[in-house]
Amino acid sequence: MATSKLKYSEEELVLALKRNERTAFEFLYDHYSGALFNIISKTLRDEERAADVLQESFLKIWKNIASYNPEKGRLFTWIMNIARNGAIDAARVEGRKPAMDDIDNKAVQNERDVYEDSLTSSSEMKAIVNMLRPERKILIDMAYFQGYTHEEISEELSIPLGTVKSRIRTALQELKQYFAV
Incomplete structure (x- = not known):
């Protein structure tokens, strides 16, 4: 995991992500992977599966960043929903409801x-x-x-x-x- 020394405003980060800048994706991962992993883990109750879903979530974020619209909400909310939905889908594939x-x-x-x-x-x-x-x-x-x-x-x-x-x-x-x- 890279430790980026760069700082971005949310607007700068979104623009850099949309330009597919590697340092912006490293920054995004460094600053948000822990929070997303916690969200996924709470749903799945399986750290190994949660790590897989986290990786899948970041791939979706990378592939779909062009569709992010800042007028509809914050970047964190958008990526959190991608991770949460991935965890819900993974739980359903396993034939169970998310943990409560x-x-x-x-x-x-x-x-x-x-x-x-x-x-x-x-x-x-x-x-x-x-x-x-x-x-x-x-x-x-x-x-x-x-x-x-x-x-x-x-x-x-x-x-x-x-x-x-x-x-x-x-x-x-x-x-x-x-x-x-």
Whole structure:
């Protein structure tokens, strides 16, 4: 793993990635692979398979970077969704649902997003998510950290699908205020 001394703003990084600059991909890997690995590992519960899915995720990022649109969201969100979806697909290929833990015993282990000045550590991320009402917190955990679909959450928790969707939407709106640049 290369240790890049370069620093990029998010806009500079995206432009360099779209120009297929090797140093930009090294920077991306160095700064985001840990967070993506944690997301994948929590879903798969198998470190070897998680490492494979991480590699597949970075290949998808590399091949599809031209389709990234900064107007639709941050780079970290885009790559996180690629990794999360890869983990969900891998879990389904194995014929099982993604793993589910007790929300109160689970810490959010994502590495700091270098472009999120408002967050300085994963403990702050956990603290922000923990500020949500319990019925919203568990839905955010299941949907974004464990890889459940809205339908699976509805079934697992015996909550109507519409309620799941509206609670997640409300929770995301509530969280959005903490992530505003």
